[in-house]
Amino acid sequence: MSTSAFTTAITQAHDLLRWHSPLRTELWAARLTASLEPDLVPAFLRELAEDGSAEARLALVALAAVNPSPSPSGAAPSAEADDSEAYARAAEGLIDTLPMWVSRMGRVTCEGAWYGKADPYGEQVLAVLSFRYENGKEPHILVVGIDQPNGGIAVDAVVEEPKFLDDLHLDAAEPRVVAGRILDAFELGDRIMGAAVADTLPEVRPLAVARARTVPGLIRGAGDDTAVRFDELPDLPGAREAFEKLVEFLGNRPLWWSPARVSQFLTSWLPREAIMSDAAIAAMPEVVRAWSRFSGDQPAVLRQIDEDAPRLPALMADDSLAGLAKRIAQSRL
Known part of the structure; x- marks a missing residue:
């Protein structure tokens, strides 16, 4: 007897065959992937294969398109790799049995990338990639929200029309770096139990990961060069040391x-971790103010500096606040 998931998939695939839209079909397949319990995937794929209808074949090909096998250099979890291989095997030889538009699924070109703050304080950043199918149609962007306070995990993602980018005010970036950051953010999230993410993220994740993997020359673990571009260091003794x-x-x-x-930074990290000269301690408030202006010139940030900076010399002089690493380093001076 057919499962409800199978019956629903066949019904929806019937409509998709009339739309002739690779993007709409891939988005559907990503949602379908998210709805399947991992231990039920083999049985579901067998049911589709045994049915053999055009709708079932479309479902198998679409699932394979949004669950591609990771490259050998990728760091995908083994369970994900196993699932990807299962989807690929189930779809073998089926593309040629379906309309030509189906073959365009997953065959996209990355045309640009953007990266920057999602909010005034950068507590979430946005990584954006733009794509177009090989026939030039259905341009779209992938937007992934990456949380910063929790280490850089992916917390939300959407696929939108390119005009959505107009309201984001992001800087252009290197596609292979942005794609790598997206994959890094998803991988990190997989390692954190109970991480809070948007309810809709699982439905977009398969397509987001698949799109990021299509970008040539992926760079994983890339650093952020924002600090390198900072050129407003105050002309004060100790400023360079403070900025470091x-x-x-x-x-x-x-x-x-x-x-x-x-x-x-001013009231906890510096007293606990940093060993600095008196000149660097004296210069630190102005260095932090200069960085804050560079980072968006947010009034609340500047007010916080005014509140905390006067306490810095006393905090740095309080040896009881030093962490273990700092105390060991001081003992060697």
Whole structure:
């Protein structure tokens, strides 16, 4: 007896055969993937294969398109790789039995990339890739929201028309770097139990990952060069030393610069981790103000600096606040 998932898939695939839209079909296949419990996938694929109708064959080919096998250099979890191979095997030899438009699924060219803040404080950043099918039709963009406070995990994603990009105000970026960041963000999220993400993310994830993997020359684990482009360092003794400590704190998430993060840096991280000269301590407030202007000139951030900066010399002089690594380093001086 057919399962409800099978019956629903066949009904929906029947409508998709009339639309002749690779993008609409891939989005549907991504949602279908998300709805399938992993342990039920083999039985579902067998049911589609045994049915053999055009609708069933379309479903198999579409599922394979949005669940491509990762490249040997990829770092996909083994379970994901196994599922991808199962989808690929189930769709073998079926493309030629379907209308020509079906063969365009997954065959896209990346035409550009953008990256930047999703909010004034950069607590979430957006990674965007634009695509077009090989026949030049159905241009679309993939937008992935990447959370910064929780380490850089993917928390939301949408596929939209290119005009959606007009309202995002992002900087152009290198596609292979942005694609790598998207894959890194999804992979990190897989390793964090109970991470809070948008309810709709699982429905877009298969297509998002598949699109990112189509970008040639993927660069995984790329750093963020925002700090390298900063050229507004105050002309003060110790400013360079102070900025080096700020860069160390920012790490690979320099776009995240909120009042809370400023306060953490000035009142917690520096006293616990940093060994600095008196000149660097004195210069730090102006260095942080200059960075804050560079990072969006948010009034709330500047107010936080005014509140916390006067306390910095006393906090740095309080040895009880030093962390273990700092105390060990001080003992060697």
